[in-house]
Amino acid sequence: xxxxxxxxxxxxxxxxxxxxxxxxxxxxxxxxxxxxxxxxxxxxxxxxxxxxxxxxxxxxxxxxxxxxxxxxxxxxxxxxxxxxxxxxxxxxxxxxxxxxxxxxxxxxxxxxxxxxxxxxxxxxxxxxxxxxxxxxxxxxxxxxxxxxxxxxxxxxxxxxxxxxxxxxxxxxxxxxxxxxxxxxxxxxxxxxxxxxxxxxxxxxxxxxxxxxxxxxxxxxxxxxxxxxxxxxxxxxxxxxxxxxxxxxxxxxxxxxxxxxxxxxxxxxxxxxxxxxxxxxxxxxxxxxxxxxxxxxxxxxxxxxxxxxxxxxxxxxxxxxxxxxxxxxxxxxxxxxxxxxxxxxxxxxxxxxxxxxxxxxxxxxxxxxxxxxxxxxxxxxxxxxxxxxxxxxxxxxxxxxxxxxxxxxxxxxxxxxxxxxxxxxxxxxxxxxxxxxxxxxxxxxxxxxxxxxxxxxxxxxxxxxxx
Amino acid sequence: xxxxxxxxxxxxxxxxxxxxxxxxxxxxxxxxxxxxxxxxxxxxxxxxxxxxxxxxxxxxxxxxxxxxxxxxxxxxxxxxxxxxxxxxxxxxxxxxxxxxxxxxxxxxxxxxxxxxxxxxxxxxxxxxxxxxxxxxxxxxxxxxxxxxxxxxxxxxxxxxxxxxxxxxxxxxxxxxxxxxxxxxxxxxxxxxxxxxxxxxxxxxxxxxxxxxxxxxxxx
Numbered sequence: 162x163x164x165x166x167x168x169x170x171x172x173x174x175x176x177x178x179x180x181x182x183x184x185x186x187x188x189x190x191x192x193x194x195x196x197x198x199x200x201x202x203x204x205x206x207x208x209x210x211x212x213x214x215x216x217x218x219x220x221x222x223x224x225x226x227x228x229x230x231x232x233x234x235x236x237x238x239x240x241x242x243x244x245x246x247x248x249x250x251x252x253x254x255x256x257x258x259x260x261x262x263x264x265x266x267x268x269x270x271x272x273x274x275x276x277x278x279x280x281x282x283x284x285x286x287x288x289x290x291x292x293x294x295x296x297x298x299x300x301x302x303x304x305x306x307x308x309x310x311x312x313x314x315x316x317x318x319x320x321x322x323x324x325x326x327x328x329x330x331x332x333x334x335x336x337x338x339x340x341x342x343x344x345x346x347x348x349x350x351x352x353x354x355x356x357x358x359x360x361x362x363x364x365x366x367x368x369x370x371x372x373x374x375x376x377x378x379x380x381x382x383x384x385x386x387x388x389x390x391x392x393x394x395x396x397x398x399x400x401x402x403x404x405x406x407x408x409x410x411x412x413x414x415x416x417x418x419x420x421x422x423x424x425x426x427x428x429x430x431x432x433x434x435x436x437x438x439x440x441x442x443x444x445x446x447x448x449x450x451x452x453x454x455x456x457x458x459x460x461x462x463x464x465x466x467x468x469x470x471x472x473x474x475x476x477x478x479x480x481x482x483x484x485x486x487x488x489x490x491x492x493x494x495x496x497x498x499x500x501x502x503x504x505x506x507x508x509x510x511x512x513x514x515x516x517x518x519x520x521x522x523x524x525x526x527x528x529x530x531x532x533x534x535x536x537x538x539x540x541x542x543x544x545x546x547x548x549x550x551x552x553x554x555x556x557x558x559x560x561x562x563x564x565x566x567x568x569x570x571x572x573x574x575x576x577x578x579x580x581x582x583x584x585x586x587x588x589x590x591x592x593x594x595x596x597x598x599x600x601x602x603x604x605x606x607x608x609x610x611x612x613x614x615x616x617x618x619x620x621x622x623x624x625x626x627x
Numbered sequence: 628x629x630x631x632x633x634x635x636x637x638x639x640x641x642x643x644x645x646x647x648x649x650x651x652x653x654x655x656x657x658x659x660x661x662x663x664x665x666x667x668x669x670x671x672x673x674x675x676x677x678x679x680x681x682x683x684x685x686x687x688x689x690x691x692x693x694x695x696x697x698x699x700x701x702x703x704x705x706x707x708x709x710x711x712x713x714x715x716x717x718x719x720x721x722x723x724x725x726x727x728x729x730x731x732x733x734x735x736x737x738x739x740x741x742x743x744x745x746x747x748x749x750x751x752x753x754x755x756x757x758x759x760x761x762x763x764x765x766x767x768x769x770x771x772x773x774x775x776x777x778x779x780x781x782x783x784x785x786x787x788x789x790x791x792x793x794x795x796x797x798x799x800x801x802x803x804x805x806x807x808x809x810x811x812x813x814x815x816x817x818x819x820x821x822x823x824x825x826x827x828x829x830x831x832x833x834x835x836x837x838x839x840x841x842x843x844x845x846x
Contacts, residue, residue, distance in 0.1 A: 163825065164824060164825045165820075165823065165824060165825070166820050170820065171820075172816035172819050172820065176816060241819065241823075243652075243655070243657030243658040243660070243661045244658065244732070244735070244737060244743065245728075245732075245733070247653065247728050247825075247827070248652075248820075248823050249825045303733040303734075304730060304733040304734070305730075305733075356737075357661060357737050359736050359737050359738070394736075396733070396734050396735065396736045397734075397736070422665070423664070423665055423667075623661065624660070624661055624664055624816055625664045625665060627815075
């Protein structure tokens with residue numbers, strides 16, 4: 162408990178943008194075959210520092226086979242909520258779930274260069290207290306730390322639907338399931354919310370047998386992955402509406418609401434359309450009557466390719482789907498970044514008009530066929546995947562791994578973990594920084610990035626930017 | 628003359644505690660700012676303030692009325708005052724030891740500000756803080772009245788409970804409203820972070836002090 166609110170908490174997205182720039186990044190290190198323990202890399206991103214662009218500290222876990230994916234903070238700007246009345250949490254701990262092991266690590270990063278394990282929640286405790294498995298997305302909110310899971314109970318995670326649970330934000334005790342009325346929701350992936358408007362939006366990937374040992378082509382072609390987004394009364398914990406995007410829109414993943422809580426819209430990325438192989442961006446919004454609607458507002462076409470250049474999985478299609486696997490929205494709600502992990506592109510869309518995203522910039526890097534090299538001559542394994550934007554919106558960081566078994570199917574024979582950064586032009590546009598290129602230690606791939614003091618996919622703001 | 632001074636001091640305490648509650652962000656003025664910003668107008672600020680005041684007033688009344696009934700048991704007055712003082716001290720000590728915040732408040736939707744304000748005031752013992760002051764006011768008043776009929780005593784005590792709750796709430800809404808308007812019109816949201824101190828300990832100690840003073844006063 163602090164005597165004053167943590168200096169990294171900001172009332173509005175605008176105030177967060179004006180705060181000092183990040184000097185450190187935290188990036189997850191993943192051992193794809195489980196031969197080494199997973200870890201957390203602390204990366205120096207301060208251009209004035211001698212160790213700029215290097216990993217300056219590593220926290221290596223005591224177990225193997227966790228499969229790190231997404232992670233989040235114990236506290237963020239949501240602590241300034243006028244409803245909480247107590248803004249004195251510290252942004253100090255990173256909550257890192259293993260989506261394969263269901264183990265959760267709490268890492269103390271108060272002294273980032275001496276970051277260490279604070280607490281470990283064993284899988285048995287997660288199973289016993291929630292009936293869920295495979296914890297994934299982390300957000301801090303009104304009732305504590307909310308965690309989405311990708312699996313239900315039982316060995317293969319199909320005993321009951323996956324859902325969400327809540328942890329205490331100080332003791333990290335698991336408090337129990339979130340849902341009181343889940344309605345038709347039977348799959349889970351990401352979630353985020355609008356705190357003053359009291360709604361939450363969640364999305365769907367697939368059930369554990371559909372992803373753990375690789376993508377199941379028959380399931381994909383039969384449209385059996387998730388294709389709905391769910392709207393919730395956040396505090397009543399009730400599913401109030403489900404929108405089916407259409408069964409060909411397979412894997413509705415990242416949910417990115419406008420950061421300014423006065424705006425009642427947001428975005429969702431769909432990995433692949435099984436009819437056209439397109440990736441798509443959807444805009445969802447709340448209507449006057451309080452119900453929600455969603456519309457496809459941008460599509461990204463597949464690129465034709467010779468069967469010989471394609472992995473076995475894609476040979477029959479003679480094309481590379483863009484595979485929209487991650488999206489991220491800048492704090493001013495102006496640019497939406499879209500990772501096309503298949504074709505090897507990071508796209509920047511101007512979403513000033515959220516119903517009409519327009520392409521403003523693009524960087525090509527990696528890719529199934531293109532395999533574009535980094536401007537410094539280095540290889541970029543796989544394609545652009547997890548993307549994070551600096552609070553001021555001037556720098557965009559990304560890594561390359563999607564999920565261990567899927568990496569191997571789409572990019573057989575490829576290996577490596579890279580983290581890169583691009584600069585955003587004054588009026589849009591995106592240019593890779595030739596000097597920022599981190600090659601991860603041998604045997605590790607790189608996954609989600611968190612920036613010191615918060616970034617564009619962690620903090621929830623309770624006051625509109627004025 | 629001394630009684631009049633005591634009465635003035637006690638009514639002063641009612642107003643002072645109202646101002647104290649009002650400027651404390653935990654009692655809700657940031658909600659009024661948020662409402663005004665979300666709805667883009669001061670109308671929403673006043674509406675939110677009114678809801679917060681209504682909830683707070685109800686919380687004061689709910690705590691004070693049972694005591695206003697008991698005050699008429701004149702021969703138990705001393706025990707009542709000691710009991711109330713110990714209750715207030717007890718809550719203060721509890722809040723000092725148990726630093727956890729009530730989780731049920733997080734389930735209240737932002738649209739129900741009056742309910743939120745009522746529950747926040749109850750959970751933090753805002754009404755209880757007024758009880759020793761209220762009992763003091765009743766005591767000084769009764770000394771003036773001598774041996775009036777029980778019925779009129781009861782009516783007088785109930786009336787004083789209403790008076791204390793209303794005056795306190797007006798002071799609370801006035802001071803909280805002033806801060807909210809200051810932030811909305813001039814200071815901006817950076818003030819929110821700059822001005823927000825952790826009052827948990829101070830709040831718990833205030834409860835103990837109020838109870839302690841009530842115990843120490845001559846009877």
